[in-house]
Amino acid sequence: MESENVFRVLGPILVLVAIVAGFAWSHSRGKSMLETWAYQNGYEILSREECWLFRGPFFWSSSKGQKVYKVSLRDADGIVRNGYVRCGSYWIGLWSDKVELRWDD
Numbered sequence: 001m002e003s004e005n006v007f008r009v010l011g012p013i014l015v016l017v018a019i020v021a022g023f024a025w026s027h028s029r030g031k032s033m034l035e036t037w038a039y040q041n042g043y044e045i046l047s048r049e050e051c052w053l054f055r056g057p058f059f060w061s062s063s064k065g066q067k068v069y070k071v072s073l074r075d076a077d078g079i080v081r082n083g084y085v086r087c088g089s090y091w092i093g094l095w096s097d098k099v100e101l102r103w104d105d
Helices: 002-040
Strands: 044-050 067-074 080-087 099-103
Touching: 002 044, 002 067, 002 080, 002 099
Parallel strands: none
Antiparallel strands: 044 067, 067 080, 080 099
């Protein structure tokens, strides 16, 4: 009987902790993937904004497990371009290292 009361109190707290941890991991993983991809491809990230609703050219083809960022990037020649970067794959989301870029132009 006493263990049931402990679970009633701790159960919702553990669920809340798991949800917060999931959001924190997702945010951290997406940001890390974007930064690693930019570095490996010779880009400097000037600005980034996570797209929650409008996902630009990825709007109809992205899953909830993927992160999409509106970015401004500078290449090695100093040219600044804007576009959208999608992190993760459709089926396994951020567990994948897949990163795609689509320029605004």
